[in-house]
Amino acid sequence: MTQSHNPFKTSVDRPEAQDGVFSHPEVLLANRNSGILLETLELDVTPTGAHYLLNHFDVPLLDADEHQLNFCGAFAEPYRLNLSEIKALPQVTMPITMECAGNGRAGVSPRSYSMPWMYEAVGTSEWKGTALLPLIEKARPQSEVVEISFMGADYGFDKGIGHYFGRSLTLEQLEKLDVLLVYAMNGVPLLPQHGAPLRIIVPGWYGMASVKWLCQIEALTQPFDGFQQVKTYLFKQHKNDPGKPIREIRVKSLMVPPGVPDWTSRKRLVNAGNVELIGRAWSGAGVAIEKVEIEIAGEWHIAELEKNDNRYAWTKWIFNWQAEAGEYILRCRATDANGNSQPLDPPWDISGFANNAAQSVHVFVE
């Protein structure tokens, strides 16, 4: 299938999105791509199957026994590995918080037409695999190599362009980041929808970098020009803005909505008295969380942070609220060790990327 065979170039351009209402195709995406259940933020590790999922194309159903990872391109010693060989390599298991670059998109106005995430495109899994860098070094990138690309088996069209999902990292980035080649999550083999049998995890970066259904690792002597690298996942202020690449996860926090919900509105009812508000906070590139603040009735309070030994996993926070009868919009806001704080209003991006504005939770106390 080639780009010239392309009915989508003219017939399926993305329409404008409207604020406040969502189109049928956007809801179709929301039904396919699942978000975390916010109440599971109580757990260090998101239950299997409740981790957020964002797949651009169809899930390829690959045969793990037949699967091969091909190190190719400008390597002095290209080679291939099968799953058994990869599982025999030194094992690393690490809890890593991953977030979709589109998380919060539905809160950015004017809206961008795409998967309409609100707060729920985040999760933490125990990823198991092996360090990637030694495997690339083993293939000996030639001196002209500038980037390494990672190609998945998932193919489809976006904005009229047919392509396999692929991303790249520079050698410098690979040296700094603890990229894992992963074959298991939460103690079970990778689920098909999470990239089985093989994917990478780029800790601290938004999820687009963590290529699923990984087939090929190629050494490139020119920067990678794949669609998912150069045509999207760019911060843009306006349509003609050349854009800046999206990389590290911005500082963010979420709370477990307290009390009990109304089924359709998800507003909450809480009993007056002591209410333990709990949640999670995280930031990109392994930067620690320094502070979480909770806003109640216009006043900000400092939450207690739980000790966190896992550099790439979210930090738990707790705040005991003496709740009095009334109606509240609770908010939480994190600050990381670099001094970055969550904004109260969504940062502007034309595609609604990386919206880390403080979460609002509508609560009635009685």
Place this chain on the structure above:
Amino acid sequence: MTQSHNPFKTSVDRPEAQDGVFSHPEVLLANRNSGILLETLELDVTPTGAHYLLNHFDVPLLDADEHQLNFCGAFAEPYRLNLSEIKALPQVTMPITMECAGNGRAGVSPRSYSMPWMYEAVGTSEWKGTALLPLIEKARPQSEVVEISFMGADYGFDKGIGHYFGRSLTLEQLEKLDVLLVYAMNGVPLLPQHGAPLRIIVPGWYGMASVKWLCQIEALTQPFDGFQQVKTYLFKQHKNDPGKPIREIRVKSLMVPPGVPDWTSRKRLVNAGNVELIGRAWSGAGVAIEKVEIEIAGEWHIAELEKNDNRYAWTKWIFNWQAEAGEYILRCRATDANGNSQPLDPPWDISGFANNAAQSVHVFVE
């Protein structure tokens, strides 16, 4: 928390839904409640975590070690069971296809305001547990007993009424249905979001009957009047219609969308030539699938059915299409052994329940 403490009675009634567009709360529900990925219909068993999920309230995070199932009410010999005791009972493992009663709701016009399912609220898991009926008989229902209720640990509000999710079955229904008390799915313990540590599965009925986070089984001498039994899950032609209870799954079929997708529209590109169309068909109460037909360019063709030894699991179908260049709306339609066929247009129900109209897949062949 009691019903009198209820801010939702007046402040959060459900607004009218608009055809063609969806509200923010509806998309919030779509982000929380995940649908099957249609491409996984290729598999007999839906991958763990890709089975559809519809939870009215928050997922209760229960301690399996502490959990007890309480047989109470009008039993001559009420008793309790813990998880170890339940696991020591005779084990049954069965692939069962489950579908949400709200599946297809977004296709019914005028729309009903709720979780906006299109086609994806279905899945098949290997459920493992023990037969429920002997456990009820062991408690010896008294002669006045008319129904047995099943109460979950999940609490919240709907239409202003606070309640635990609960459902009932008559003794007669329990004798006819192969209801399972379940603690594992697909070889792993129940996931929190699927009812851990304990739920029932009512094969052949829509999902609302398969109560999750099961805590209590009560023998009742009056019909159960819980919200989820008498205030919803009723077929209604109009607002004042008293309604008829929703029970057995209606005959239905789905196809794996062929070819490759456009990311946002999910329309498909297929290469001309032989295309193997595959999908699944199922009907309620263990009724076999007798026929699946595929509509291509206005003509209906008979698909081949794969032999199916699992009474409560979907049946695979295959049709080899010699695809010629063009634009198509493919449809599939199943007929069961009782002679029930899927309609081409959505059957009317005020809440959009049990819409089993034929699926449409928009395909370009080149």
